[in-house]
Amino acid sequence: MGWLFLKVLLVGVSLSGFLYPFVDFYTSGKTRGQKPNFVIILADDMGWGDLGANWAGRKFTPNLDKMASEGMRFVDFHAAASTCSPSRASLLTGRLGLRNGVTHNFAVTSVGGLPLNETTLAEVLQQAGYVTGMIGKWHLGHHSSYHPNFRGFDYYFGIPYSHDMGCTDTPGYNHPPCPACPQSAGPPRNLERDCYTDVALPLYENLSIVEQPVNLNDLAQKYADKATQFIQHASTSGRPFLLYVALAHMHVPLSMTQRPGAPRGQRLYEENLQEMDSLVGQIKDKVDCTAKENTFLWFTGDNGPWAQKCELAGSVGPFVGSWQTRQGGSPAKQTTWEGGHRVPALAYWPGRVPVNVTSTALLSVLDIFPTVVALAQASLPHDRHFDGVDVSEVLFGQSQAGHRVLFHPNSGAAGEFGALQTVRLEHYKAFYVTGGAKACDGSTGPEQHHEPPLIFSLEDDTAEGLPLERGGAEYQAVLPKVRKVLADILQDIANDNVSRVDYTQDPSVTPCCNPLQTACRCHTM
Ligand SMILES: *[C@@H]1O[C@H](CO)[C@@H](O)[C@H](O)[C@H]1NC(C)=O
Ligand SMILES: *[C@@H]1O[C@H](CO)[C@@H](O)[C@H](O)[C@H]1NC(C)=O
Numbered sequence: 001m002g003w004l005f006l007k008v009l010l011v012g013v014s015l016s017g018f019l020y021p022f023v024d025f026y027t028s029g030k031t032r033g034q035k036p037n038f039v040i041i042l043a044d045d046m047g048w049g050d051l052g053a054n055w056a057g058r059k060f061t062p063n064l065d066k067m068a069s070e071g072m073r074f075v076d077f078h079a080a081a082s083t084c085s086p087s088r089a090s091l092l093t094g095r096l097g098l099r100n101g102v103t104h105n106f107a108v109t110s111v112g113g114l115p116l117n118e119t120t121l122a123e124v125l126q127q128a129g130y131v132t133g134m135i136g137k138w139h140l141g142h143h144s145s146y147h148p149n150f151r152g153f154d155y156y157f158g159i160p161y162s163h164d165m166g167c168t169d170t171p172g173y174n175h176p177p178c179p180a181c182p183q184s185a186g187p188p189r190n191l192e193r194d195c196y197t198d199v200a201l202p203l204y205e206n207l208s209i210v211e212q213p214v215n216l217n218d219l220a221q222k223y224a225d226k227a228t229q230f231i232q233h234a235s236t237s238g239r240p241f242l243l244y245v246a247l248a249h250m251h252v253p254l255s256m257t258q259r260p261g262a263p264r265g266q267r268l269y270e271e272n273l274q275e276m277d278s279l280v281g282q283i284k285d286k287v288d289c290t291a292k293e294n295t296f297l298w299f300t301g302d303n304g305p306w307a308q309k310c311e312l313a314g315s316v317g318p319f320v321g322s323w324q325t326r327q328g329g330s331p332a333k334q335t336t337w338e339g340g341h342r343v344p345a346l347a348y349w350p351g352r353v354p355v356n357v358t359s360t361a362l363l364s365v366l367d368i369f370p371t372v373v374a375l376a377q378a379s380l381p382h383d384r385h386f387d388g389v390d391v392s393e394v395l396f397g398q399s400q401a402g403h404r405v406l407f408h409p410n411s412g413a414a415g416e417f418g419a420l421q422t423v424r425l426e427h428y429k430a431f432y433v434t435g436g437a438k439a440c441d442g443s444t445g446p447e448q449h450h451e452p453p454l455i456f457s458l459e460d461d462t463a464e465g466l467p468l469e470r471g472g473a474e475y476q477a478v479l480p481k482v483r484k485v486l487a488d489i490l491q492d493i494a495n496d497n498v499s500r501v502d503y504t505q506d507p508s509v510t511p512c513c514n515p516l517q518t519a520c521r522c523h524t525m
């Protein structure tokens with residue numbers, strides 16, 4: 001009786017606009033009992049230091065910074081791998097690559113993809129009655145039943161892999177620069193390494209190629225339009241929705257867009273960062289005007305900056321991996337240094353996620369799956385283990401407790417793909433293997449194995465510059481704990497249902513609009 005009275009009182013007060021919005025959520029008839037919508041935006045190759053709210057020197061992300069002040073910003077949030085396909089596979093399965101099988105990238109000619117007996121987040125939500133859409137870079141296999149439309153997404157619009165994995169007529173900026181697609185058949189050109197030139201980059205809508213080659217100059221606007229249309233349709237359908245937007249930004253090639261009013265001489269990277277920020281702003285505005293109180297928006301990145309792209313790569317902020325840079329090579333994308341996997345992360349849900357809060361909880365992209373499934377009142381598949389956990393209490397400001405332990409899989413720079421040889425334990429980080437990715441100067445750090453491991457304390461050494469002394473008391477206290485958690489997870493994985501990926505390649509599976517046209521162009525020039 002007393003509670004009911006209070007509730008009536010609260011409704012009265014909230015209607016007059018005085019009450020903290022948190023209470024409004026529980027009392028508003030409009031949202032009560034409805035399952036929440038989810039929008040997950042994943043940037044590509046964005047640096048921790050590219051987010052203005054993270055790194056004072058950067059000021060190219062006004063929309064994201066505003067989202068940070070209206071929600072929660074995570075400063076110790078990690079991608080599940082330091083390269084594209086494994087990071088995305090872990091986001092959509094809540095499992096590390098050693099379990100879901102995806103330990104390295106798929107190619108244009110890959111026959112397989114994310115194994116079919118892995119259950120994606122979209123499949124779980126689809127079963128729970130959600131309308132599901134994906135826009136952007138998939139990179140989990142595009143051939144046959146590996147296409148996103150068969151992995152739980154009702155709607156798909158995007159390039160099925162990285163937008164440097166095919167030529168275009170609008171090549172944009174890459175390092176080395178890549179030529180435009182050939183217009184007509186001719187003798188093979190003597191092309192620089194790292195450029196794809198035989199097949200033009202495809203753009204799909206559902207199962208059809210709607211453009212090949214893609215015009216990169218209006219891709220950002222197309223993604224914004226399709227995302228806002230999806231939100232519009234879904235929010236009038238009467239069903240809750242999941243929208244996963246995997247941006248092409250900040251991966252190379254960067255586009256040629258010249259925004260009106262951009263300061264002269266501004267770096268290309270920074271202009272593209274602003275373009276990405278404005279794309280995210282358009283999606284958030286759409287959420288705000290259609291489904292604000294009942295939509296959870298999560299923004300993060302797939303891995304750190306691709307340093308070998310020099311001035312076309314982002315900023316790692318303070319996570320400069322100086323132990324590695326002294327050996328040579330880059331400590332960013334493809335490595336297990338912080339610059340490789342510590343990514344910007346924001347959570348926005350008016351009335352649920354507290355405003356303008358910075359969280360230092362240790363969280364991971366792996367947590368998105370279990371958290372979203374819990375909030376959707378669905379259940380996790382029972383016949384496998386998960387590496388992420390439901391962190392909704394952290395998101396709602398009711399707890400500060402993130403992970404005690406995270407494992408960072410090898411992602412190309414050193415060691416075997418997917419192997420767990422870097423361990424985060426509280427504020428310590430232990431490396432059994434180190435190596436640098438290709439740096440701007442062309443150097444790659446040597447692969448080095450460390451037994452016993454190098455251990456850094458991130459609390460006072462964010463740069464990962466000086467390992468703890470092996471003979472010291474602190475090292476001796478941490479080492480047995482590292483050994484124990486590593487042995488435990490390896491044992492757990494050995495007893496889990498793990499999937500195998502078919503990484504074979506066959507040129508005939510290349511997406512091709514018209515095999516009779518040069519570079520598979522959709523139309524004759
Ligand atoms: C894509 O598929 C969805 C779900 O089947 C459908 O509603 C939508 O109309 C399709 N869009 C296009 C452009 O084919
Ligand atoms: C967010 O918090 C910071 C520091 O706590 C404060 O300076 C700033 O004014 C706040 N912003 C908003 C929009 O409340």
Ligand SMILES: *[C@@H]1O[C@H](CO)[C@@H](O)[C@H](O)[C@H]1NC(C)=O
Nearest residue numbers: 382383384385495496497498
């Ligand atoms: C693996 O899958 C089988 C068949 O679905 C199931 O019986 C078993 O419990 C699963 N194992 C684990 C560790 O979940």
Ligand SMILES: *[C@@H]1O[C@H](CO)[C@@H](O)[C@H](O)[C@H]1NC(C)=O
Nearest residue numbers: 117118383384497498499500
């Ligand atoms: C997937 O299938 C393979 C064999 O086809 C099996 O070994 C594995 O346990 C399955 N994984 C899951 C998660 O069910």
